[in-house]
Amino acid sequence: MDLLQDLTVRCADLLGVSAASVLLISDHKGGVAAGVTGTVEASDERTREIELAAFLRGESPSRDSCLSGTAVPHIDLHGAEAAARWPWFAQEARAAGFVAECVVPLRQEPSGGEQAVGSEWGVGAPVVGALGLFGGGGEGPLSEEQLACAQMFADLAAAAVARQRSLERSIVECGQLQAALTSRIAIEQAKGMLAERWQCSVDEAFGALRKHARHRRVRLGDFARQVVAGEIDTTEIRQR
Known part of the structure; x- marks a missing residue:
């Protein structure tokens, strides 16, 4: 202006x-x-x-x-x-x-x-x-x-x-890409953590992770970050 x-x-x-x-x-x-x-x-x-x-x-x-x-x-x-x-x-x-x-x-x-x-x-x-x-x-x-x-x-x-x-659109798009990358990293970490803890396949761990996130009506990336941070009882996820 x-x-x-x-x-x-x-x-x-x-x-x-x-x-x-x-x-x-x-x-x-x-x-x-x-x-x-x-x-x-x-x-x-x-x-x-x-x-x-x-x-x-x-x-x-x-x-x-x-x-x-x-x-x-x-x-x-x-x-x-x-x-x-x-x-x-x-x-x-x-x-x-x-x-x-x-x-x-x-x-x-x-x-x-x-x-x-x-x-x-x-x-x-x-x-x-x-x-x-x-x-x-x-x-x-x-x-x-x-x-x-x-x-x-x-x-x-x-x-x-x-x-x-x-330029403004590029800044917004970069922010969106960064958020998506951060979310994907958290999901991969949570999948690996659950697969090792439960001694199951990564696909099974991901299925349980996704199912529980839907049950709680939260974004998968946000839920995965909570799992990695130890804020979620993974035993409860396994039982569902």
Whole structure:
């Protein structure tokens, strides 16, 4: 989020706009209607509050850009279309001194470099958010070159978001693999311990171990750790 906040400040400076914001949608397989959440960073706190509240209300250009996967350029916040399409947002943005906005999507490049078609967020590359650029009246409409530069910033931000989410998933997966390995080690230790103690085969020991864990309604790995730690009366297991 620090990177995205810094991005909005730099975009505002380099593109000569009054303020900039980034809406980042959650990594969710459903759409907005399915409960996807969003977080917002901006070049100033007032802009951040307006963008976040508008997203939560379901009426903001940034949200619409996420849904369509396309830019929403040259929005006249004093115009009839903005008032009809985003009434609360347009009113609050005008009250903050803005007269225009332009939004470009944060497009994440699909894995393998192939373009995803028909995604939840529109045809084209998956969208993870949107970059909004606010004009205060003295800047004039953004040129095609400025829009292209804004899209470049948005794509770089999307790439950073994708890398961060991939790292977070890897950390979770590593934790799950470590837990599974630890559980398997405990099960093997318990099997060997019971087979030696009872003078039976490892398969028979495992069958008794599994049966007793099910009877107690505990995970096999947790039950095996209790057996190895001497917390379980193995005579009781044998009798069952």
